[in-house]
Amino acid sequence: MVKCPRCGYENSSTAVYCDNCAYLLTDANGNRINNSKRTSSWNIGFAKKVAIILGIIAISLLLFSFIYNITQPSQQESLNIISDDGSVHKTASYPYTAVVEYDGYWGAKMGNPNYLVTEEGSGTRSYILDCASWDSIYIAAQKYDNDGGELTVKLLRNGDVVAQNTTSNGTGSVSISYN
Structure with missing residues (x-):
């Protein structure tokens, strides 16, 4: 070799x-x-x-x-999860409620200005708005039957009226913008 x-x-x-x-x-x-x-x-x-x-x-x-991979946080750790046991604030998940009061027929658009929901009805109706407490709120309602009755729109936050608007005009419309 x-x-x-x-x-x-x-x-x-x-x-x-x-x-x-x-x-x-x-x-x-x-x-x-x-x-x-x-x-x-x-x-x-x-x-x-x-x-x-x-x-x-x-x-x-x-x-x-x-x-x-070992030094990265887990998916659970990387999420900023905030949990509330209800002991600090006794508020609803969606604190806003829209109330439309009118004896005749009406139509309304309500919610966050970027995401408005359309509703129609007659009489008094309440709607829980899918908005957080920091969102801007917009509500616009209009009479459909040309009646001289009073159309009232209220915005409630945790049950308290924070904004209200009324019209008696026959073809009247009313709106609320709340920040």
Whole structure:
């Protein structure tokens, strides 16, 4: 067996070139090259060097990914969940109620100005608005029957009237904007 002086691969005794790195194993006179003098620890082929470097990079990336995932908060921890047991404020989830009072037929649009709900009816009706306490509120109501009766619109917050508007005009309409 002949050891290659470049990569350290053990070749057959008849080999002229190294089977691993194609290094010439004989000198110009055809004599075997003495490889006992060369003792480098980096005597491996180029392909093996590349494979080792790629392996180190892959292990580094896996380790980084593992550490990154461990240090991130869980989905439950990353959500800013606020829970209320009712001990601080005794308010409803939707504190606003719209009340339309009219003896005839009417139509109304109400809610957050960006998301208005259309309702129609007759007589007095109450509607819980899908709005939070910090939302702007808009209510617009109109008579449909041209009656001279009084159309009243009220906005209640937690049961207390915070805005009110009335009209007696035959084709009257009334609105409330509340911030």
